[in-house]
């Protein structure tokens with residue numbers, strides 16, 4: 001007998017909309033999230049912020065309605081709960097306040113979202129260098145505003161953070177953009193399809209207008225990022241733009257090169273993954289409803305491929321409708337009928353994606369940085385070390401791990417897998433999908449030995 | 464040398480908590496993460512790697528493990544995932560794999 005019908009891992013837009021849909025359909029749902037409040041990263045703290053911090057914008061505030069829908073007697077929630085193991089069964093092992101628990105369900109939906117793509121360059125490990133998304137988390141969760149900050153990189157989030165900073169009264173010192181005219185050319189053929197998402201496109205243009213109107217200095221086609229520490233703890237940031245070396249001093253250097261799916265959980269569960277060339281990232285293989293090749297395991301939202309918050313909410317609803325049908329609460333005709341609206345929403349939300357993926361593609365130097373760059377922050381291994389190891393015969397990520405310890409630190413490769421892979425693929429121009437995704441093993445988040453011991457005692461007692 | 468915070472101070476209103484970082488008493492708004500409180504307090508490093516390099520919290524979402532500190536004697540605590548509490552005693556961490564009580568798998 002399972003504890004509940006459905007366990008949902010991650011309370012972002014996909015997880016929240018799935019929980020509400022499943023509970024309304026009669027399923028008993030357990031919703032787990034590592035953070036202290038629902039919302040995921042995109043709507044982080046949305047219910048608590050209410051109408052304060054209005055500079056975060058209307059889009060952000062709209063997440064509140066997803067949080068409200070969690071108020072349903074069929075949904076139990078656990079926040080501050082870190083899932084560290086997921087097995088067939090399905091069985092979920094999660095830890096909260098130093099104690100681990102095992103929960104079982106007929107179905108598990110993984111909505112673990114995305115992480116920012118690592119942006120390695122010489123100096124990216126210095127205090128003061130952070131991802132733009134991290135600064136945004138501090139704005140949402142603590143009302144902390146970046147001071148004397150430069151935004152550098154590319155992607156919609158870079159513009160959004162710049163606009164939020166302007167509205168909050170702390171405009172960035174400069175926005176240094178890496179996208180090239182060539183990327184825009186590559187993106188143009190996707191524009192007709194993107195017109196379905198025209199309102200989002202207009203919102204994006206509005207952000208750029210706001211940055212221009214605020215008189216923020218912008219640099220385009222920038223490359224060769226480098227940061228050095230100044231005596232007073234500030235950063236000396238240098239880059240090439242229009243063939244000229246440019247120097248900026250700042251207290252905070254906020255980088256961004258898009259987001260990639262968080263796949264540690266799906267990989268550790270043995271779900272098949274595929275390489276998404278346009279997004280330069282691995283994603284789990286799923287069907288239209290989010291089902292995977294593992295019985296009872298489903299994936300929706302950004303953790304199944306980057307689509308953004310609206311796409312995630314729609315995909316979460318679709319996955320929940322399908323799970324309702326699998327549990328016998330709906331027949332397939334009703335499921336399909338009820339899915340029509342979410343399907344249309346998903347199509348609309350995704351229509352802009354190919355254009356964005358091409359226009360704001362990660363730069364070559366982000367994917368495979370210069371030799372002196374640290375790529376594995378935990379073990380302090382440089383791109384040069386990785387290339388050296390390749391010249392000595394290493395051809396895959398497994399061998400790299402054994403010879404260099406890349407990905408063996410506490411982050412378990414979350415900050416270096418993408419880079420090591422790109423460096424491995426660069427010289428022979430190997431199609432990136434010929435190298436399998438690195439394996440992820442439980443525990444996918446560190447657990448103390450004491451916690452493990454306590455858990456095995458419970459298990460022994462139950463047997 | 465103390466490096467000034469890279470963030471503007473969080474809003475004054477609302478309940479506060481007090482905790483100790485190294486030898487300093489720090490006041491922070493209730494409900495924020497320990498990593499946020501440390502970043503609001505100063506721009507200095509909160510961790511050193513085993514080669515001595517300085518690091519501060521990076522991703523703020525539990526991914527990078529750069530924010531590890533020692534909280535009430537427990538090393539390897541992810542400060543971005545820990546809500547700051549009254550009376551916490553926080554220390555800088557040197558290296559990632561400390562032995563006492565910090566034997567992580």
Ligand code: FES
Nearest residue numbers: 523527528530543
């Ligand atoms: S700052 Fe990255 S895990 Fe805490």
